[in-house]
Amino acid sequence: MERSITIVYQSLELVASVHYPCEEKRKQKEKxxxxxxxxxxFVGNRIGVNRLFVKAARRLAAEGYFVLRFDYAGCGESNGEYGSYGIDSFIEQTRYVLDYVLSIDCIDKTRVFLxxxxxxxxxxxLTAERDTRVNALILWAPVAHPFADITRIIGNDAYExxxxxxxxxxxxxxxxKEFFISLAEAQPLASGAGFLDDAxxxxxxxxxxxxxxxxxxxxxxxxQQITGECRAITLEGADHTFSTISASELLFAHTCSWLQQLETRKKNWSDWII
Structure with a gap:
């Protein structure tokens, strides 16, 4: 089941889609x-190129996950002016979304993925660095140097x-101008506190x-920063948006396999403690 919702962020409305987990897929129903x-x-939306995020959300929901995809302010159906906000605002918007999902009674607060x-x-x-409620990260083709990467994409003339x-x-x-200043200040590769379990x-x-x-x-x-496992996988021939059917299917398969291994490892660890 899927439905659209609105999350209020300051004076703005962030539009989101929620996907409820397919309980039949799970061997044991969980509370x-x-x-x-x-x-x-960057200047994207919750649908994604070639519906990447729609397909991903449906695949993950079929595996038993509650999935939320949303439009940052000024993108997709959310109101606001995208280029008027800086990285700190995007982090804060993400934390507002965290507030929403963690207010739902049936959400497991020990298994929260960005x-x-x-x-x-x-x-x-950067959100996970500030918010200890995030347990693990899944990063698809992540920007490493926000200022250098985004200015390269738009061109130096536009930046100037x-x-x-x-x-x-x-x-x-x-x-x-403030948007670019915030990009220069953002350092996702800087060393920080090790709040994350896995990545x-x-x-x-x-x-x-x-x-x-x-x-x-x-x-x-x-x-160097997480307490569990960090795994990096390169997909041969895939582009930035995993635009081919084979690339997106491989992307989803690796993601779901990693999540399943994570759950199995944690279950085994829990059983061992008992």
Missing amino acids: CWPVIIICHG LGHSLGGAIAR EAMRNGETEYSGYRLK LILHGTRDEVIPVDACYLYEGVLR
């Missing part, structure tokens, strides 16, 4: 569901225009938007 929140990338793609991966990482005139236009979005990083070898090297950079940092 509480693990939750996955999907964070889209799944971020591209710039959404960097935002998920924003610095000179206060804003620039990219793909129909107004990007303010998975997946990246295509033919990603021409964010180099596959970002996968290994994240792996190196997260291995």
Whole structure:
């Protein structure tokens, strides 16, 4: 089952879609569901290129997860002006979404995952650094250097225009000077507190938007900070949005397999303690 909801963030409304878990898929029905929140990338939306996030959410719900995908302010159906906000605002919006899902009685607060793609991966990482309620990360082709990566995408001329005139236009979005300043201050690869249990990083070898090297950079940092497992996997031939059927299916398969191994490991550990 799926439905649309609205989450209030300050004076804005963030539009989201929730996917309820398919309980028949789980061997044992649980009173509480693990939750996955999907964070889209730069000037993206909760649908994704080639419906990537729709397909991912349905696949994950079929595996027994409560999934929420949402539009950041100024994107998709959410109101606001995307380029007027900085990274701190995107982190705060993500935390408002966390507030919403964790207010639901049937959510397992010990199994809270953030799944971020591209710039959404960097935002998920930075959110987890600040919010101990996040237990694990799933990063798909994450941005490693927000300022360098995004300015490369839009072009140096557009960036210089924003610095000179206060804003620039990219793909129909107004990007303010303050947006770029916040990107320069964001450091998702900086060392920090080890609040996370586990992390998975997946990246295509033919990603021409964010180099596959970002996968290994994240792996190196997260291995030092998490208490559980950090796994990095490269998908041969996949591009930045995993746009082919074979790439997206492989992406989902690796993600679901990792989640299943995680649950099995934690169940075995729990049984051993008992």
